[in-house]
Amino acid sequence: MMIPxxxxxxxxxxxxNLPRSLDLLKEFSEIIVVDSGSTDKTKEIAEKWxxxxxxxxxxxxxxKKRNWVLRNERLKNDWVLFLDADELPSKEFIEEIKERVGREDYDGYWITFINYFMGNQLKHGDKFRKLPLFKVSKGEYEKIEEDSWSHLDMEIHEHPIIEGNVGSIKAPIIHNDYRGLEHYIQKHNAYSSWEARRYLKLKEEGFDQLxxxxxxxxxxxxxxxMPAAYFIGSFFFKAGFLDGRTGYDFARFKANYFLQIQSKIKEFQK
Known part of the structure; x- marks a missing residue:
């Protein structure tokens, strides 16, 4: 039986990242790759699998991209799972959701991620989780008014809004980007610009909806x-120091991300 x-x-x-991801998803009844004009072999790989x-x-x-799929594409199944190409489902995760999606008590699920940074697993620090698995008829990513300032074509910080009960999947998904530190830095540079502009927009409209x-x-x-608060909270209070040098480097890079946001806010205000 294919997973519905x-x-x-x-x-x-x-x-x-895509070949590794698609190889782990062979039990699912429908795989959709939504591309933003790739110039590498992404399309050939998707079609090959x-x-x-x-x-x-x-x-x-x-x-944007995820909501566009929900609104414009007819999906084969009642449930949808949004995964990035560097997010790899564990065997335990696949076995658990086989049992979960047949039940009627929940309409969506929080999922915990095991993060890797610079090739090493992060076992401590600030834990990462998302809500990417839900019934198609029960959820959609929140709408943020950003027509005049956003340059990101996909929902990054937008959260799914689910109508109904939300549970949690215990088994994890592995988050391991094989494109390296250069790509990580480029990606978070773009994200920090988005965050800075969103802050300025929220300052006009208010923060009540958050x-x-x-x-x-x-x-x-x-x-x-925020940079110091994140570093102290993640590295010390959440025991990121137990991950050694990798934990330290990750906390420093993440703290620098928040420093970028703060600095760009000042620059945009000028």
Missing amino acids: ISVVIPVKNEEK GARFINFEWNGKFP NKRQRLKYKLIEMGV
Whole structure:
């Protein structure tokens, strides 16, 4: 029996990560690769593995890539799982969701990720989890008004809004990007620009619609202490130091990400 979940993989130039990902998803009944104009062998790899390939051209307005798929593509299954090409389902995860999707008590699931940084696993520090698995009829990523300033064609910091009960999957997904540190830095440079512009937009409109964790993040950014707060919280209070040099490097890079946001806010204000 194929797993009755449609897996959607948003990509751009993912020839290094995509073969590994598609090989682990062979039990799922539908795989859709949604591409943003890749110039490498992403399309050939997707078609070789039998995935449905869609070329997405963003017009700069809502919806972005994930919501566009939900609104414009007819999926074979009632459930959808959004995965990046560098997110690899473990065997335990696949076995657990086989049992979970047949139940009617939940409409979506939080998933925990095991992160790798510079080739090494992070066992401590700030844990990473998302809500990428839900019933198609019950969820959509939140809409952020960004037509005039966003340059990212995919939902990055937007969270799914689920109508119904949300549970948790215990088994993890492995997050391991094989494109290296240079790509990590480029990616977070783009993300920090988005975060800075979103902060300025929220300052005009208000922060009331955000959850408690998001409001705290932007409050610490406004105070200029978010880089230090993240490093101290993740490396010391959440025991990131137990991961040794890798834990230290990751906490420093993440703290620098928040420093970029704070610095860009000042620059954009000028």
